[in-house]
Amino acid sequence: MKMKKRLLLGLTAALLVSVVTACSGNTNKPAATGSTNDGSSTPTSTTQEKVTYTIYNGVAGTKDINTNETTIGKMLEDQTGVNFKLEFLVGDLNTKIGTMIASGKYPEVLIPDAAMEEVLNAGAFIELDKLIEEHGPNIKRVYGPYLDQMRDKDGKLYILPIAVQVGDYVPDPEPGAAFWIQRRVLEEAGFPKVKTLDQYIELITNYAEKHKDENLTGMVSLTHDWRFFATANPPMHLMGYPNEGNVMVDLNSHEAKTYAATDATYKWLKTLNELNAKGLFDKSSFVDNYDQYIAKLTSHKVLGFFDYRWQVQNGLNVLTDAARKDPSLDAYNYFPLPVTFDEQTPDAYIDPQGGLVTNRGIGITVSAKDPVRIIKYFDNLLTEExxxxxxxxxxxxTYEVDDNGRYYRTAEQIAKIDEAFNEKFGFKQYGWNWPSYNANSTLANGNAKAVLYQPEVFQMRLTDSDKRFLDKYGAKTYSEMFAEPVYRPWYPAWGFAKEQNSPEQMWETSKDEITKKHYPKLVLGAPDKFEANWEEYLKDFNKLDTAGYEKWTTEQVKIRVEDAK
Structure with a gap:
């Protein structure tokens, strides 16, 4: 029997949150649609009364905006009569969601990110089955293979994933995560092969020593709020595992084991402790918020960091745009490296093709005055057009089509589509947060859904400096420097849905509290106190029912393995 599960709001991990609030009452019928030979309905213009809803995004880092202030959003408004005011998290997510639940007043559409279980248990989402059956032909076409897996424990649909696989699978030309390093560090060192953490740290240390007058930071790390995983996750990657959250899953036995109290975590934290003792780790890492972190990455002062590309993409885009305008600034751009503990361990930084994330999604709330119009907007968004x-x-x-039907961008188009253009045109606002084909999908005509996954476009977008660096490492794409991903039908384990106040959810909450309490002391404390601080950490961690958590996670993995057969 298929596991009933709630679906992904995102692919790695990330992960954004959207909420929709009606600013006007019931409206007329939405835009009419035709049909196409690919099975999707085609969008048409509407004469409906225009309305504005609010989408609240539970992730910080993006400014509030109306979708009709963008080119894409205005075109979609012309089709449907609907505009969305996009609002994003300021402050603490749990506090914000808790206030909504306590008041019983919600935005019309909500993507509560890590607070998904709280919202579901509060009964804040309406059932979607009838809406999809009557008004969602494109939703049924796109999500059809996954609908049963998206259902809640009561058998009903309450949320849609932000993205699912459609068509053929297209590999990502860039890794999903990496140990990043400034390009000038690699160039000065003669473009060395960097495979291990020790080699990576040595490169950073040597460069900082040679440039003491520049007041450089060797490494910075992100710990703000739920993003603490950027500091806690590296041990599993250094051991050659993809991002499964709190566990590593054996490919053969399918057993899930935690790593928070292993030698790998000890080694990672000790490395940061030693770097800090040399004055090369940013002590503010444990107090900075996300915006401050991104600002430091774009300051030209930080030599290296570990993180997931989706989480730092805005910062990387700023550096890339600057280097395109002034090639001398390319030295401050970052280069991804497949770092593990030893050279014999293959890395796993490229996200593998796997199953569905079941603890993230977008839903229409009980406060929605016109759920039909909202679901029709989502359905219209899922047309091929x-x-x-x-x-x-x-x-x-923004793109052209050659004689063979292949989509591409000209050099002029690539040059003009920078971060500012993305925001004005709407690529930034519509690149995530909405029901869509995922980045690895293909359109019905065979073109990649994601622009940079189209090989021709990726190669065209590379600067001369990009090509020079890749050539030094014998690669044409960044992913060629990394190991090929291995299919994992359960991936990612962090996406398994957990009941509120269940033993597994409480384990994760307690584990997060313990790591946030002890990591600052472990990293920033005197080196001669590290062993004692580690023992204090283990004492607290060993109070948790880790065996029970591992058993539950292993059971979920094996269910998905069976479902995939």
Whole structure:
């Protein structure tokens, strides 16, 4: 029997949150649709009364904006009569969601991110089955293979994933995560092969020693709020595992084991402790918020860091845009490295093709005055035409089509589509947070859904400096420097849905509290106190029912393995 599960809001991990609030009452019928030979309905213009809803995003880091202030959003408003005011998290997510639940007043559409279980248990989402059956032909086409897996424990649908696989699988030309290093560090060292953590730290240390007058930071790490995983996750990657959250899953036995109290975590934290003792670790890492972290990455002063690309993409885009305008600034751009503990361990930084994330999604709340119009907007967004619009844009303006039907961008188009353009046009606003094909999908005509997954475009977008660095490492894409991912039908384990106040959820909450309490002391404390601080950490950690958590996670893995057969 298929596991009933709630679906992903995202692919790695990330992960954004959206909420929709109606600013007006019931409206007329939504835009009419036709049909196409690929099975999707086609968007058409509407004469409906225009309305504005609010989408609240439970992840910070993006400014509030109306979708009709963007080119894409205005076109979608012309089709549906609907505009969305996008609002994003400020402050603490649990506090914000808790206030909504206590008041019983919600935005019309909510993507509560890590607070998903709280919202579901509060009964804040309406059932979607009837809405999809009556008004969602494109939703059924896109999500059809996954609908049963998306159901809640009561057998009903309450949320949609932000993205699912459609068509053929297209590999990512860039890794999902990496140990990043400034390009000038690699160039000065003669483009060395960097495979181990020790080699990586040595490179950073040597460069900082030679440039003491520049007041450089060797490494910075992100610990703000739920993003603490950017500091806690590296041990599993250094051991050659992909991002499964709190566990590593054996490919053969499918046994899930935690790593928070292993020698790998000890080694990682001791490395940071030693780096800090040399004055090369940013002590503010344990107090800075996300915006401050991104600001430091774009300051030209930070030599290296570990993180997931989706989480630092905005910062990387700023550095890339600057280097395109002034090639001398390319030295401050970052290069991804497949670092593990030893050279014999293959890395796993490229996200593998796997199953569905079941603890993230987007839902319509009980406060929605017109759920039909909202579900029809989502359905209209999932047409082939609009999936092309939100990723490729407008033919002749942001992309072209060759005689073979292949989509591409000209050099001029690539040059103009920078971070500012993405925001004005709407690529940034519609690149995530909405029901969509995922980045690895293909359109019905065979083109990649994600622009940079189209090999021709990726190669065209590379600067001369990009090509020079890749050539030094014998690669044409960044992913070629990393090990190929191995299929894991359960991936990712962090996406398994957990009941509120269940033993496994309480384990995760307690584990997070313990790591946030002890990591600052372990990293920033005197080196001669590290052993004692580690023992204090283990004393607290060993109070948890880790065996029970591992048993539950292993059971979930094996269920998904069976489902995939």
């Amino acid at each position: 609009n999936q092309t619009l939100t990723s490729w844009g407008i033919q002749g303006e």
